[in-house]
Amino acid sequence: MKRFLYSRWCPACEKERRNMAKAEPITGLDIHAPTGVNARIIAKTRLAELYSWEQYVDNPYHVRELHNLRIAAKRLRYTLEIFADALPPTIAPLLKEVEQLQEELGALHDADVMIALLRLCLGALDGGSGYEYALVHAQKVRKNAEFVINPDIVASLLDPTTVPSATERRGLESLLLDLHQQRNEHYSTFLLHWNSLHAEDFRSTVFTTLDAEAIQKDGFS
Secondary structure, eight states, X not given: OHHHHGGGGHHHHHHHHTTSOOOOOOOOOOTTSOHHHHHHHHHHHHHHHHHTTGGGTTOTTOHHHHHHHHHHHHHHHHHHHHTGGGSOGGGHHHHHHHHHHHHHHHHHXXXXXXXXXXXXXXXXXXXXXXXXXXXXXXXXXXXXXXXXSOHHHHHHHHOTTOOOOHHHHHHHHHHHHHHHHHHHHHHHHHHHHHHHXXXXXXXXXXXXXXXXXXXXXXXXX
């Protein structure tokens, strides 16, 4: 029954999956070079990928682009973590900043997912491309049964033959308002952090740090 109820999601899901950000290809690697040299090439590519989404930061309604920014932050974070022993130790505090950005954007994305789910429950099927993108990830939440409301209630509300009671609708609408408020707070936290990093010329700092002499240890040369 649930598979049938959620089948209406598929067109938006398939469309938005094709628009998900792909990792930038890595070029210029040298199999004969020390690991630190190649690690810096990969990290710089991931840093450039992160900042390719910077133009969307000031608009809280760029749901898809902010999610892609989160993915880019995650890729950069993992790159810096994996190659930590082959990079200068001064990269550590910069890694913490990237990790914090990812967590802030993750909280924002979680709110987008739940807002998309609740809007679907309430019959709001015309939320635009950003809404459809969040809906793709709401489907993943549904598969893992990670609902903020009882999944049986969700199934009932999605059933086209079932009309939610006035009490149920008021409860969902109240929850939706709360989630929008939480989303605004998450976005404000992220934007404040991003702007503080911009003021400190974070991008140039990372590039300069990566260009410092790499630390070579046994097994990384």
